[in-house]
Amino acid sequence: MMHRSEAERNPSTVDELLADTRFQDWVLRGSAAPDAYWTAWLDRHPGGKDMLARAREVLLSIRFAEHRPHPLRKAAARESYLAGLAVAMEKERRARVVRLFRRAAAAAAVLLLVSTGWYAWRNLRAEEYATAYGEIRRLTLPDHTEVVLQANSRLRVAGKWQYGGDRKVQLDGEALFKVPPIAQHGNPAQPFTVSAGNAFITVLGTTFNVRHRRQALEVVLIDGKVRVDAGEKSRVLMPGEKVRYVKEQHVMTVVQADTAAVAAWTKGQLVLHRTTAEEVLHYLEDNYGYTVRQADSSLLKKELEGEFVQGKPEDILFLLSQLLDADITVDGKNLDLKKR
Amino acid sequence: MEEHINWEGVIAGDVPSHTALYNLYFDRLFNYGRKLTADESLIEDTIQETFVRLWADRQKLPPAAAWNGYIFRMFRNALFRHFRDAERHRLSPDELEARLPEFNADHILLARESDAAMQARLRKAIGALSARQREAIFLRFYENLSYDEIAAVMDISVKASYKLMARALNEMREAMGVSLVALLFLLRPC
Numbered sequence: 001m002m003h004r005s006e007a008e009r010n011p012s013t014v015d016e017l018l019a020d021t022r023f024q025d026w027v028l029r030g031s032a033a034p035d036a037y038w039t040a041w042l043d044r045h046p047g048g049k050d051m052l053a054r055a056r057e058v059l060l061s062i063r064f065a066e067h068r069p070h071p072l073r074k075a076a077a078r079e080s081y082l083a084g085l086a087v088a089m090e091k092e093r094r095a096r097v098v099r100l101f102r103r104a105a106a107a108a109a110v111l112l113l114v115s116t117g118w119y120a121w122r123n124l125r126a127e128e129y130a131t132a133y134g135e136i137r138r139l140t141l142p143d144h145t146e147v148v149l150q151a152n153s154r155l156r157v158a159g160k161w162q163y164g165g166d167r168k169v170q171l172d173g174e175a176l177f178k179v180p181p182i183a184q185h186g187n188p189a190q191p192f193t194v195s196a197g198n199a200f201i202t203v204l205g206t207t208f209n210v211r212h213r214r215q216a217l218e219v220v221l222i223d224g225k226v227r228v229d230a231g232e233k234s235r236v237l238m239p240g241e242k243v244r245y246v247k248e249q250h251v252m253t254v255v256q257a258d259t260a261a262v263a264a265w266t267k268g269q270l271v272l273h274r275t276t277a278e279e280v281l282h283y284l285e286d287n288y289g290y291t292v293r294q295a296d297s298s299l300l301k302k303e304l305e306g307e308f309v310q311g312k313p314e315d316i317l318f319l320l321s322q323l324l325d326a327d328i329t330v331d332g333k334n335l336d337l338k339k340r
Numbered sequence: 341m342e343e344h345i346n347w348e349g350v351i352a353g354d355v356p357s358h359t360a361l362y363n364l365y366f367d368r369l370f371n372y373g374r375k376l377t378a379d380e381s382l383i384e385d386t387i388q389e390t391f392v393r394l395w396a397d398r399q400k401l402p403p404a405a406a407w408n409g410y411i412f413r414m415f416r417n418a419l420f421r422h423f424r425d426a427e428r429h430r431l432s433p434d435e436l437e438a439r440l441p442e443f444n445a446d447h448i449l450l451a452r453e454s455d456a457a458m459q460a461r462l463r464k465a466i467g468a469l470s471a472r473q474r475e476a477i478f479l480r481f482y483e484n485l486s487y488d489e490i491a492a493v494m495d496i497s498v499k500a501s502y503k504l505m506a507r508a509l510n511e512m513r514e515a516m517g518v519s520l521v522a523l524l525f526l527l528r529p530c
Contacts, residue, residue: 019506067374
């Protein structure tokens with residue numbers, strides 16, 4: 001909504017020139033030569049040349065003092081802005097949880113009505129649990145095995161466990177399993193097995209993390225005992241060991257793993273220990289559906305250290321940009337990383 | 341300048357985009373704030389608050405074309421609010437209003453080319469301008485804000501922003517013209 005008086009459309013005095021936005025813009029552009037508009041204006045205003053010069057002189061005589069922040073103060077201000085942002089994010093996260101809780105409470109009332117029938121029906125069919133990008137789900141299987149299912153993962157559970165069938169689950173993605181000891185449960189003829197790709201993990205009461213991503217299987221044993229069978233390879237794991245199997249290469253390697261770091265994701269945390277930026281980006285791709293479109297290869301190889309208590313993707317991206325000293329541009333689900 | 345900012349990213353809550361916006365505006369808002377008050381901590385706190393609020397209200401932002409004025413406006417309002425909050429306990433309500441941040445005449449400089457007599461006259465004219473007139477001139481000629489934006493920032497109508505500016509410039513022109521009265525008469529064709 002522009003307001004223009006008659007005089008502004010056709011200025012004919014120094015005062016009117018000074019107030020004319022077109023005149024101001026012309027002077028601010030810095031060229032002394034009149035443009036087409038002001039050439040035409042001069043034709044209409046004989047003797048206007050001096051007027052134009054005069055008005056121009058007034059405008060150009062205006063200067064302003066420049067104040068620049070001290071670099072140290074500026075850096076400190078930036079820190080407190082970032083801290084303020086982190087607090088705002090945390091508040092939003094909490095608000096979201098409260099909203100979800102309210103929705104859940106409302107849903108619970110409805111659920112109660114149908115749950116009895118559903119419970120009976122569930123036990124007879126195979127269950128499939130799938131998580132969306134960014135979603136982590138906790139499940140308790142009929143044998144009291146606790147499962148934390150990572151984002152973008154799928155777990156298929158064969159039905160009829162309590163009727164004597166094998167305890168078999170099929171995993172695509174990543175999950176942490178806490179299987180109660182068989183002795184406690186009763187039936188040694190019912191081993192718990194996880195199949196992931198063409199590999200099997202056979203369990204004898206234990207806690208372990210399985211990651212089946214990018215054609216590679218990684219199993220980390222946290223406690224207890226498991227056997228991993230893949231192709232012709234087989235290996236019994238000791239607590240704290242990580243086995244990695246890459247299908248195409250038919251190679252199985254065992255290394256020591258930091259079990260707390262491996263399971264950190266189940267608590268919404270991200271622990272980086274000699275983790276390359278590339279691994280963090282894979283994590284974002286696998287669990288949140290991002291795609292890395294562009295990244296300097298020198299950035300990808302950089303090893304990162306640190307514990308991050310909030311595993312939200314935007315926080316991880318932010319942290320990553322700070323640790324790498326890189327600009328990360330997010331375009332929808334595409335990421336571009338550039339060195340600063 | 342604004343084309344480097346991923347506006348959609350800011351609205352979607354993308355932190356790097358938001359940080360880029362902060363980086364782009366920090367020096368500008370600092371410079372502007374410093375014209376209104378010498379209290380640099382107050383300015384820094386206000387910029388921080390402005391951007392944290394911008395983050396929290398990101399879904400309620402106006403169309404991208406209006407952001408420049410909007411950010412200046414948020415900053416200016418927050419600066420006054422912070423000032424009032426900080427000084428409330430020290431000053432009486434009347435004193436508080438009398439000492440509100442305002443655009444100091446010292447921040448307007450004069451081109452060195454003009455002669456000493458002219459400079460003195462202009463300096464006097466600038467001193468005679470109201471702080472709001474000086475602020476409007478700064479926003480227009482230093483920050484290149486449009487009249488619409490100035491109106492939004494200073495919380496006046498667009499028409500009033502034109503008037504404020506026209507009067508200010510005319511007063512300066514008059515100050516410059518004293519020795520050239522004859523010429524100015526000649527220059528006025530109507």
